[in-house]
Amino acid sequence: MNGMVIRREPGGDLRLERIPAFLAGLLLELPDLLSDLDPRAEKRLFPRAFEEDEEEEQWRRLAGPDLAHLFQDRIQVIRGDLEGLVPEGGGMFGAGEETFRMEIPQGHQAAWLSGLNGARLALYETEEFSPEDMRKDPEEMEEPGKALALFQIHAMAVFQEILLEGRFP
Amino acid sequence: MGSDGFGSKGTGPREKEGTRPETRLGTPWNVVVHDDPVTLMVYVTRVFMTIFGYSPSRAYRLMMEVHTKGRSVVWTGPRERAEVYLSKLHAYHLLATLERAGE
Numbered sequence: 001m002n003g004m005v006i007r008r009e010p011g012g013d014l015r016l017e018r019i020p021a022f023l024a025g026l027l028l029e030l031p032d033l034l035s036d037l038d039p040r041a042e043k044r045l046f047p048r049a050f051e052e053d054e055e056e057e058q059w060r061r062l063a064g065p066d067l068a069h070l071f072q073d074r075i076q077v078i079r080g081d082l083e084g085l086v087p088e089g090g091g092m093f094g095a096g097e098e099t100f101r102m103e104i105p106q107g108h109q110a111a112w113l114s115g116l117n118g119a120r121l122a123l124y125e126t127e128e129f130s131p132e133d134m135r136k137d138p139e140e141m142e143e144p145g146k147a148l149a150l151f152q153i154h155a156m157a158v159f160q161e162i163l164l165e166g167r168f169p
Numbered sequence: 170m171g172s173d174g175f176g177s178k179g180t181g182p183r184e185k186e187g188t189r190p191e192t193r194l195g196t197p198w199n200v201v202v203h204d205d206p207v208t209l210m211v212y213v214t215r216v217f218m219t220i221f222g223y224s225p226s227r228a229y230r231l232m233m234e235v236h237t238k239g240r241s242v243v244w245t246g247p248r249e250r251a252e253v254y255l256s257k258l259h260a261y262h263l264l265a266t267l268e269r270a271g272e
Binding site: 046050051059063067070110113117118121134153157164 | 206
């Protein structure tokens with residue numbers, strides 16, 4: 001993600017420029033990653049709150065719908081912002097890899113941070129990674145599908161860090 | 170986003186609220202956050218600052234406790250408020266549970 005430019009506007013909105021094509025593609029996948037949840041991913045994204053079954057059942061009845069609604073709202077926020085992810089028109093003389101730009105309003109940044117975390121967790125659960133796998137380079141994974149998923153997890157982590165650094169004074 | 174948005178002011182109770190009458194009347198509950206191998210440490214720290222209004226140093230210390238010990242009691246108090254915090258932690262996809270204090 002070398003060369004990517006992040007600017008914080010006076011009102012707190014983030015303006016991202018020179019987003020590499022691979023990251024733009026990954027970001028565009030985010031809403032679908034969060035929408036098509038494998039049962040293992042769903043279990044992790046909506047975890048148990050209580051040890052006792054009766055307490056847990058009550059919690060799910062009372063808090064579950066609100067959490068599910070917030071989750072869907074955040075996906076829609078991300079999807080809406082991604083409509084503004086546009087090509088910048090190529091490098092000088094039209095050469096070089098195409099880059100993209102987009103804006104993330106301040107009020108949407110929680111949705112993005114949470115969404116990125118959710119997508120990383122969903123990939124981890126769906127691909128049945130181990131904690132040890134998280135310390136590996138994607139190239140070390142034997143299965144191409146797992147290598148891609150691990151790359152996506154790492155790339156989204158870098159993007160999360162970029163957004164978080166933007167939050168600190 | 171709502172009041173749980175990153176960068177919004179924390180709404181965490183002050184520590185002395187642990188002595189409020191409502192706390193003494195019922196069993197206090199612990200909000201426990203558990204470690205997971207995916208969530209970034211800087212993200213966990215930021216979530217603690219946002220949700221509980223903790224200082225960066227306190228949030229970092231609690232995050233490190235989660236990371237090194239596998240879990241940390243990040244807040245203790247009345248059940249109703251503990252459930253609000255739990256709900257916010259789950260909205261950020263942290264592994265969090267509630268348990269009666271002293272168990």
